[in-house]
Amino acid sequence: MSDFLSWFKNAGGTLSPLVGITEFPGMSRGAIALDDIEEGFTLFTIPRNILLSTRTTELRKRLGEADWAALGSGWQPLIVSMMWEESRGNNSPWNGYLRDLPNQFDTLMFWSEEELAELQASTIKDKIGRTDAEQDYLENVYPIICRRSDVFDPALLGSHFSGERFHINGSRILSRSFHVEEWETEQASDHDGDPNHGSPANDNEDDDTVPTLIEHVEAEPSMEVDGNANESDEDEDKEQVDDVAMVPMADILNARYGCENAKLFYEKDVLRMISTKDIARGDQIWNTYGDPPNADLLRRYGHVDLIPMDNKESNASSPFPYENPADEVEIRADLLLDICLNNASESEKSQRTDVWLSLGGDDTFAIDKSDLLCKDMLRMIKYLSMTDEEVQDAVAKDKLPKGKPSGEILAKAIAVFQARLSQYTSSIEGDEGFLSAFTGPPNRLFNATFVRLCEKRLLKRAIEQGEAVLAQEGARSKGGKAKRPREEERELRRDRKKIKK
Numbered sequence: 001m002s003d004f005l006s007w008f009k010n011a012g013g014t015l016s017p018l019v020g021i022t023e024f025p026g027m028s029r030g031a032i033a034l035d036d037i038e039e040g041f042t043l044f045t046i047p048r049n050i051l052l053s054t055r056t057t058e059l060r061k062r063l064g065e066a067d068w069a070a071l072g073s074g075w076q077p078l079i080v081s082m083m084w085e086e087s088r089g090n091n092s093p094w095n096g097y098l099r100d101l102p103n104q105f106d107t108l109m110f111w112s113e114e115e116l117a118e119l120q121a122s123t124i125k126d127k128i129g130r131t132d133a134e135q136d137y138l139e140n141v142y143p144i145i146c147r148r149s150d151v152f153d154p155a156l157l158g159s160h161f162s163g164e165r166f167h168i169n170g171s172r173i174l175s176r177s178f179h180v181e182e183w184e185t186e187q188a189s190d191h192d193g194d195p196n197h198g199s200p201a202n203d204n205e206d207d208d209t210v211p212t213l214i215e216h217v218e219a220e221p222s223m224e225v226d227g228n229a230n231e232s233d234e235d236e237d238k239e240q241v242d243d244v245a246m247v248p249m250a251d252i253l254n255a256r257y258g259c260e261n262a263k264l265f266y267e268k269d270v271l272r273m274i275s276t277k278d279i280a281r282g283d284q285i286w287n288t289y290g291d292p293p294n295a296d297l298l299r300r301y302g303h304v305d306l307i308p309m310d311n312k313e314s315n316a317s318s319p320f321p322y323e324n325p326a327d328e329v330e331i332r333a334d335l336l337l338d339i340c341l342n343n344a345s346e347s348e349k350s351q352r353t354d355v356w357l358s359l360g361g362d363d364t365f366a367i368d369k370s371d372l373l374c375k376d377m378l379r380m381i382k383y384l385s386m387t388d389e390e391v392q393d394a395v396a397k398d399k400l401p402k403g404k405p406s407g408e409i410l411a412k413a414i415a416v417f418q419a420r421l422s423q424y425t426s427s428i429e430g431d432e433g434f435l436s437a438f439t440g441p442p443n444r445l446f447n448a449t450f451v452r453l454c455e456k457r458l459l460k461r462a463i464e465q466g467e468a469v470l471a472q473e474g475a476r477s478k479g480g481k482a483k484r485p486r487e488e489e490r491e492l493r494r495d496r497k498k499i500k501k
């Protein structure tokens, strides 16, 4: 670590004496406040020229445009740049940084088949992309590494340019990179309405001292580009890939749901990590990774967030009262087709799906705490119950139907939730028992169990909420005056406000 700090300072980085770098149990390194720190304080600065990206590495020039382009799209050129810079040892300007990066990961890319099986029906398993990455390496990267022995030292093929090093550097980017636009590009572009550019004060675009917010990269390019990308999409994607940068020092900050107290901003010549809250002496300094669900945290970073549940939560009395409030569980449209069109032929199902997609409908639905009954999913259920004439009408109006949570639609939604829940092979009680009895630092089995448990809990709550709404509907239709849960919630909020006053 001290080697890294000397490298960082020699390269022009500054670190406030109020900030320490230390080990945190279960998180490896992180930053700590060595004294009370006020909001708006500069914790450290990073000169732009020490960012490692496809813009700053010399590899592009050494390879020439044709071979550089042949490395492929997405993150491949950056991954290979990192492999190459690392192979240069002391000759690389980033040696002091790269030497300190992790070589081992608990991200899903490195899990065995048995470990992955513990995630049961979580759809995260389909987003790991190990096979695609292996194919990219073998088809695009490996041939160039072999052919350009003037650039890639053949003696280092096994140690620095192997498929394993390709995965390791890909995982370093996945868990540590930031999206950093060029200053000129930022000045020229219009960021109106883009939440990622919500800096504290960027109204004055002409003022080049105005800092702009930088965040961890949120999605891999391969996940963003669709198969029909036209030329301008590709250009845009390429620009975005060039904006992906490894940012020494900024990537030492850990993150935890709801804990963020520092953010990275960029100015013309430096990047600046600024406290966004008062931080007490001894507290950890946290950045944010965008508060993703635990399944995605596990895939990209190799850990999960374990947040104690609020007492108001319906599961708060569980033997394992923890959650990640950002959790979600995915339901694929295929399951809706199986349940709602169970008598239809495969070609009828696929025709209906094509129209649904052409009207802008989704093929996957995410259930989370704020939308347990998932309005978009109810819409598709409603759509699947329409007659052919009604579908034609929707196409003519280019409009998807509304999905109100009631009657038949809701009954089908409950059937979908139940079917989705039955795809998990362990019970909620069994998982809670295992997790509450678990001792020691969380391992892969613990994390997988927690992910699947939270997904099942969401489904169970969705079923309960759906059944409650149906029961109230039934009571109303029998002449009762039961209120719908949403009305009750509104009243409760009004009462709370009254008490506050």
Ligand SMILES: C[S@@+](CC[C@H](N)C(=O)[O-])C[C@H]1O[C@@H](n2cnc3c(N)ncnc32)[C@H](O)[C@@H]1O
Residues within 6 Å of the ligand: 026, 027, 028, 029, 030, 175, 176, 251, 252, 253, 254, 255, 256, 300, 301, 302, 303, 304, 305
């Ligand atoms: C951007 S790096 C942060 C620095 C890292 N701890 C280090 O030692 O270099 C992200 C990695 O830190 C670890 N990490 C970050 N936040 C964590 C948390 N809340 N719990 C456990 N590990 C965490 C994970 O291994 C993650 O992949």
